[in-house]
Amino acid sequence: MGRADERRARQRGGRTTAPPPPPSGNPSPGVGGRAEARRAAQGKGRGRTKGKGKDGRSLIRRMFTWKKIVGTLIGLCLLGMGAFVVLYMMIDIPAGNADAQLQSNVYKYSxxxxxxxxxxxxxxxxxLNKVPKEVRYTFVAAENKSFYQDSGVDLKGTARGLINTLSGKGAQGGSTITQQYVKNYYLTQDQTITRKLNELVISLKLDREKTKDYILAGYINTSYYGRGAYGIQAAAQAYYGIDAEKLDVQQGAYLAALLxxxxxxxxxxxxxTGKKLVKERWNYVLNNMVGQDWLNKTKRDAMTFPTPKEPKAAPGMGGQVGYLVDAANNQLARQLVTQGTADNLDEALSMVRAGGWNITLNIDKKRQAALVKAATSQLTSKLDAKERSVDGDVQAGAASVDPKTGAVVAMYGGTDYYKHFRNNATRTDYQxxxxxKPVILAAALDENAKTQNGTQITADTIYDGTSxxxxxxxxxxxxxxxxxxDDGNYGPITVQTAMNKSVNSVFAQLGVDVGMQHVLKVGGQLGxxxxxxxxxxxxxxxxxxASPLQMAGVxxxxxxxxxxxxxxxxxxxxNSKRSVELPNPIGxxxxxxxxxxxxxxxLTGVVDDGTAKxxxxDNAERDGRKVAGKTGTSDNNKSAWFTGYTPDLVTSVGLFGEAQKNGAQVAMYGAGGLDRVNGGGFPAQIWAAYTFGVSDKDARFxxxxxxxAAVEPTVTPTPTVTPSQTPSETPSQTPSQTPTQSETPTETPTQTPTQTPTETPTETPTETPTGGLDDPFNPGG
Incomplete structure (x- = not known):
């Protein structure tokens, strides 16, 4: 064996071997013979499949060489560049059409x-010379810090927008000031590939043909700032009551943040949450200005948030009209987002306010007038802010819904859209x-929940009502x-009586028995x-x-x-340009x-033997109507509610304590000359005055x-025996709460005044803490 053979042997395994015998017919193997023998040995055991796999891999390698891959990529890039050049040559900067396309929106009754x-x-x-220089910089700092250096487009943001549009993922984000101006003034808000490509080309051309000041002036003059204000001059008046040239940096930063x-x-x-976010955005704008050397840091550190003025309504929106229009606009905008026509609510609202919509509301003219009349006669006519300052802090809202169709047939947003801009019927900031409580009971019944000792929860289940x-x-x-x-103690009472008297201790335990996660789940399912x-x-x-509109839906x-x-x-x-598919309100x-x-x-028991009776x-206008409902009074008397229904109409009325000066939530103690405003008082009175005038008196549940309470009990209520529900009242109180005395009469089908005996035990001296619950201005919850 030669030295070369020995070296190869060592590399193969560290030992020398004799060369393989030559194949038959080749008595003198040379280098070629040994190579063939080696390949033959290596091929043994691999089988035909391996051979074919090797051939397949060879085919793939021949098809996808690095040269072919690079060539394909270059070809695609050249094709894309060519297509873009064609687009660039074909698309011109159009004439501005934002104002030319403006049309009226028409709103009609049902x-x-x-x-x-x-x-x-x-x-x-x-x-732009009418806008202070530092105020101009607030918009650049907010939207596009590289505005003065870029070419008018954000390629990454545009690519992301195209991909999101194709995949249906929504918001684009990352647009430059130039792109936003082009969208506002030359194009539309539509989320389409064509619009985005047009926006890209026009932005590039505009940046080449116009100065940055021209583009910035166009942007701040065409953008929508809310409150019906388009452009910085209208926004300065709407939010601060001054002309744009008098804006300071703090105010400018707020307007820039608004966009x-x-x-x-x-x-x-x-x-x-919105207030927190806009303050963060305001700080972001000012800090960016410092980072760009557009604002002195010491001056910035001394700045405080410039709270805007209260808004004023647009002409033609007085009384309830502005509330109804806003509610319709917001519902339409949400639907535009849902069906993918707009990426977000603000973009959708811009589409709505651009005009061209013919909107018919479900509002019934007769019922709308009746609701306003009820609120006036039962509440506002009894309030006098000059005599009692707290009377000026009382706000009312109501929504009335047809339960068979889901139509909002009447809405009360406040005394006047010009006087109080916010719609009290749709606000969700009060408890x-x-x-x-009916949601908790609904969850218990729907989940077939049991008490902690295994007893099925029903209307007759007894709980401990001790405060x-x-x-x-x-x-x-x-x-x-x-x-x-009123810290009332009830002892052992049924769920029915606990609902009638709105007993917090019972429903707190009931919620835990059901499981609060189930309670919240059912609350979400109900609306x-x-x-x-x-x-x-x-x-x-x-x-x-929650809002009156939400509670009416529940x-x-x-x-x-x-x-x-x-x-x-x-x-x-x-709309001549867009189609809207309204979902069925009944799900x-x-x-x-x-x-x-x-x-x-x-809930019929709450009306006939509880906090709303x-x-x-006892309302003279009831005229035999079947009614169910529930009162509510929040902690510290900041809100009071009555949500009730007949078989054909559901109406929720809420009263809210809102400070006149700053809009903070405040208590309503003393309003209307009463010690306290409760759900069984003003809200229930408004509800009754309205409902008994417009609902069908012959309708039956x-x-x-x-x-x-609407049916006769079929079994004698049995108390639960969990420690949390052990009766804690004295013997003198127990007889007044026995099922035979307090529950059976309230559950008679006729709901006639034969319920008088049920009232006597609960108003005896032994039940002093609960005696005030029959006072309409001092009910339990």
């Missing part, structure tokens, strides 16, 4: 009669309080012991905004936010036997028919249930 029309654009063009989300960031209607009784979960106190209204809420016992007091779903009702103020929409079955009907049955049951 019968087709005209309500109002809008369309006058609040805009006054001002030259990101004018509806969400308007201080007058912003939620606490619904005890009007949430401040600690709530227990599987024998462990959860650290929550709610106080009942409340419970997403993100913590599943804690305190939620049983209705401490989340109770309409109960009235509709558990089929979801999503209130709709819009009946139909027409799927979200809770069982029996659960919904049982809650309705129980004086205002509703068709209930699929054997429980509750």
């Amino acid at each position: 019968n087709g009669s005209l309500m109002t029309r809008d369309g006058q654009r609040n805009r006054e063009i001002v030259g 990101q989300a004018p509806n969400q960031y308007d201080w007058a209607i912003a939620t606490p 619904p309080a005890s009007t949430f 401040k009784r600690p709530v227990v979960d599987n024998g462990v106190k959860v650290g929550f012991a709610p106080e009942n209204e 409340m905004d419970t997403e993100g809420l913590k599943a804690v016992p305190a939620q049983t007091l209705g401490t989340m936010g 109770y309409a779903t109960l009235d509709n036997h558990g089929k979801k009702v999503t209130p709709s103020i819009i009946k139909s929409v027409e 799927d079955q979200v809770i069982s028919t029996e659960a919904a009907d049982t809650v309705t049955s129980v 004086t205002s509703v049951r 068709d209930l699929d249930t054997t429980q509750g």
Whole structure:
């Protein structure tokens, strides 16, 4: 073996071997023979499959060489560049058409009669020299710091927008000031590939042909700032009551921040989250200015947030009209977002305000007038801010819904859109309080929940109604012991009586027995905004936010036997350029028919033997109508509610304590000359004055249930035996709460005044803490 062979042998395994014998017919193997033998040996055991795989890989390698891949990529790039050159040559800068396309929006009542029309654009063009230099910089700092250096487009942002549009993922983001100006003035808000490509080309051309000052002036003069204001001059007047040339840097930074989300960031209607976000945006703008050396840091550190003035309504929107128009516009905008026509609510609202819409509302002219009349006669006529300053802090809102169709047939947003810009019927910043209790019961019934000792929860289940009784979960106190209204102690009472008297301690325990996660889930199914809420016992007091419109939808779903009702103020929409598909307000079955009907049955007891009986049951205009409902009064008397329904109409009325000076939530103690404003007072009175004038007096509830005040009890209530529900009242109180004395009469089908005996025991001296609950201005919750 030669040295070369030895070396190869060592490399193969560290040992030498004799060369293989030559194949037959080759007595003198040379180098070629040895190579062939080696390949033959290597091929043994691989099989035919391996050979074919090798051939396949060879084919792939021949097809996809690096030269071919690079060549393909270069070809695609050249093709794309060529296509872009063609587009660039074909697309010219069009004439500005924002004002030319402006049309009126027409709003009609449900019968087709005209309500109002809008369309006058609040805009006054001002030259850039009329805007202080530092104020100009606030817009650049907010939207496009590289504005003075870029070529007018953000290629990454545009590519992302194209991809998102193709994939249906929504918002583009990252547009330059030039691109936004082009979209506002030359194009539309439509989210299409064609529009985005046009925007890209026109922006590049505009940046080459016009100065940066020209583009910036166009941008700040065409952008929408909210409050119906287009352009910086209109915005300066709308938010600060001054001309644009008098704006300071703080005010300019707020207006620049608004452009990101004018509806969400308007201080007058912003939620606490919205106010927090716009302040963060305001700080972001000013800090960017410091970073760009456009603002002195010492001067910036001394700046404070410039709170805007209260808004003024546009002409033709007085009385209730402005509230109705805003509600319709917002619903239409949400639908544009839902169906993918717009990326976000602010963009959709811009489309709505651009005009050309013919909107017929579900508002019934007769019922609308009746609701306004009821609010005036039962509330506003009794308030005198000159005599009692607190009277000026009382705001009322109401929404009325047809449970069979979901139509919002009437809405009361406040005394006058010119005097109070915010719609009290749609605001969600006040607690619904005890009007949430039916949701807890609905969850218990729909989930077939049991008490902690395994007893099925029904309207007849007995709980301990002692005030401040600690709530227990599987024998462990959860650290929550709610106080009942007026600290009233009830001892062992049924769920029916607890609903009638709005007993907090009972429903706190009931919520834990059901499971608060289930309670919030059912609340969401019924139409409340419970997403993100913590599943804690305190939620049983209705401490989340809700609007009269939302609560009307929740109770309409109960009235509709558990089929979801999503209130709709819009009946139909027409537009020559866009189509809108309105969803059916009546949805799927979200809770069982029996659960919904049982809650309705129980809620008839609130009217006939509970916190609403004086205002509703004994109302001379009731005329035999069947009624279910629930009162609610929040902590510190900041809100008071009555949400009730007949078989054909659901109406929710809310009163809210709102400070005249700054809009903060305040208590309503003393309003109207009363010690306290409660759900059984003004709200229930407004509800009754309206409902008994417009509802069908012959309509009857068709209930699929054997429980509750609307039907005779079929079994004797049996108390639960969990430690949390052990009766704690003295013997002198027990007889007044026995089922035979307090429950049976309230559950008679006729609901006649034969209920008098049920009132006597609860008003004896032994029940002094609860005696005030029959006072319409001092009910329990």
